[in-house]
Amino acid sequence: MKLGVLAEHSDHRIAVVPSVATKLSDLGAEVIIERGAGVRAGFADDSFSDTAKIAERSTILAESDLIITIHPLPDDEMAKLKQGALMISEFKPFFEKDVGEKIKQKGLQAISLDMIPRTTLAQSMDVLSSMASIAGYKAVLAAAGALPRYFPMMITAAGSIKPAKVVILGAGVAGLQAIATAKRLGAQVEAFDTRSAAKQEVESLGAKFIEIEGAKEDTGAGGYAVEQDEEFLKRQRDEVQKRAMGADVIITTAQVRGRKAPILVPKDTVEKMKPGSVIVDLAASTGGNCELTQDKKRIVHNGITIIGDSDLAADMPMDASTLYANNLFNFLKLIIKEGQLQLDFEDEIVQSAYITHNSN
Numbered sequence: 001m002k003l004g005v006l007a008e009h010s011d012h013r014i015a016v017v018p019s020v021a022t023k024l025s026d027l028g029a030e031v032i033i034e035r036g037a038g039v040r041a042g043f044a045d046d047s048f049s050d051t052a053k054i055a056e057r058s059t060i061l062a063e064s065d066l067i068i069t070i071h072p073l074p075d076d077e078m079a080k081l082k083q084g085a086l087m088i089s090e091f092k093p094f095f096e097k098d099v100g101e102k103i104k105q106k107g108l109q110a111i112s113l114d115m116i117p118r119t120t121l122a123q124s125m126d127v128l129s130s131m132a133s134i135a136g137y138k139a140v141l142a143a144a145g146a147l148p149r150y151f152p153m154m155i156t157a158a159g160s161i162k163p164a165k166v167v168i169l170g171a172g173v174a175g176l177q178a179i180a181t182a183k184r185l186g187a188q189v190e191a192f193d194t195r196s197a198a199k200q201e202v203e204s205l206g207a208k209f210i211e212i213e214g215a216k217e218d219t220g221a222g223g224y225a226v227e228q229d230e231e232f233l234k235r236q237r238d239e240v241q242k243r244a245m246g247a248d249v250i251i252t253t254a255q256v257r258g259r260k261a262p263i264l265v266p267k268d269t270v271e272k273m274k275p276g277s278v279i280v281d282l283a284a285s286t287g288g289n290c291e292l293t294q295d296k297k298r299i300v301h302n303g304i305t306i307i308g309d310s311d312l313a314a315d316m317p318m319d320a321s322t323l324y325a326n327n328l329f330n331f332l333k334l335i336i337k338e339g340q341l342q343l344d345f346e347d348e349i350v351q352s353a354y355i356t357h358n359s360n
Contacts, residue, residue: 001339003029004064006057007037008071012317013324014038015068015088020325022051024332028339032060041317066341070324072099083107086341088328090114090127093355094258095286100355108356115353116331122349125331129173130323131313136177136253138312139280140166143249144185146298146305148276152186163188167243168207169264169289170253171198174282178251179205190243192236212239233262241269248274252289253282265290267301275303284308 003024005016014037016024021031031052035045045054060067061080067073072089073081081087084107091099091112103110113127123129144151147164154161166182168175171193179202182189189207191198199209212235244250244265250273255261261283270279270292281288284295292301293308300306313320334350335343345351 001029001066001336001341002032002064003066003068004032004060005034005037005052005068006060006073007034008069009074011070011311011314012040013070013314013321014041014043014317015070015321015324015328017041017043017322017325018047018051019322020329021048023329024336025051027333027336029066029336030339032064034060038321041321043318043321068328078103078106078108081108084109086111088113088332091355097258100357104356109354110356111335111350111353112355113328113331113353115355116349117352125327125349127324127327130327131320132172132174132253133177134313134316134320134323135282135310136174136179136251137181138315139174139251139253139282140178140181140185140249142307142309142312143251143278143280146278146307147248149248150186151182164248165246166190166249166251167210167240167247168192168251168253169240171195171202171209172253174253175251176201176205178253179207182249182251183207187249192240210239210243212236236264237266237269240264241272244269245272245274248277250277250279250290251282252279254289255283255286260287261289263289263291267291270304270306271302273304277304279304279306281306281308282310282312285310 024031032055033048033052034057035054061077065085067085067087069089072091086109088111091110092114093099093112116122116125118126149164150161151164153163164187166187166189168178168191171191175191179189179191183206190210191202191207192210202209250265252264254264279290281290281293283289284293288308290306292306295308298307334347335341343350
């Protein structure tokens with residue numbers, strides 16, 4: 001079986017790193033890497049030389065039985081794949097609900113890594129959590145870079161500087177990493193989450209938990225926020241506004257799977273924040289938690305810097321690629337046996353991630 005790994009069109013990461021290419025070869029797969037695919041992540045072609053072949057993109061598209069990318073291939077490149085080929089990527093079928101059917105009609109198969117259930121059994125395969133952790137870390141660094149003052153308290157001969165106040169909305173994987181990073185930088189941190197179970201996690205990291213009564217909870221939401229009723233959202237916005245007026249940094253992470261992100265920081269709240277404050281919105285790709293967020297852009301409104309970016313993990317491509325590749329390998333062990341694809345649809349993980357059922 002030929003397993004092809006392609007360069008990303010607009011991302012410095014690569015889905016398979018040299019150490020994982022070695023493990024895939026040990027499973028019996030013939031690994032083929034696109035020329036230059038890993039260079040931007042710090043993995044030169046030579047680093048793959050012992051375990052993989054280097055080839056041109058056109059060759060990999062035409063010959064591979066299994067194609068791996070982080071972002072889905074465009075339609076014109078899917079057309080160049082051989083019939084029955086299996087693509088592994090993040091197709092986001094909760095947002096593009098007919099993507100599986102479209103791929104099936106092309107005579108192809110697809111596994112969407114973002115559909116792997118976020119359970120204990122599949123934890124080692126969870127690319128969403130790995131990338132969210134990096135995004136939470138990078139969000140704090142982005143905020144620190146944009147903030148016109150220190151994060152930690154400073155006592156100097158020239159006077160004392162108070163620590164920055166950071167408010168984090170959403171205490172999932174990204175939020176918890178943001179809390180830990182902000183605390184390490186010396187900030188005072190408050191965090192909110194609709195899940196009551198998050199309180200213990202937040203406080204264990206040394207942050208103060210913001211409690212708002214009456215939130216709907218769903219333990220099966222897979223790390224995503226749960227859609228709340230308007231009465232709760234109003235109480236939430238009121239509490240956020242109160243905290244925002246004293247905050248130097250707000251980091252938002254709340255996304256509802258398959259829906260637009262909830263507005264947690266409306267325009268009037270932004271306009272009440274202190275000049276020079278920073279908002280980093282990790283929900284930008286689904287509309288943003290801040291009403292003024294523009295995806296993939298940094299804007300300044302009324303003296304407040306708003307950074308909208310849901311792909312901050314791509315800004316740390318070496319470690320992000322390594323973690324992504326390890327998650328991917330742990331999944332591929334389920335479906336590659338003795339160098340051949342064997343999809344066991346009795347397996348809950350495979351069944352959940354395979355989005356083109358009955359395509360073969």
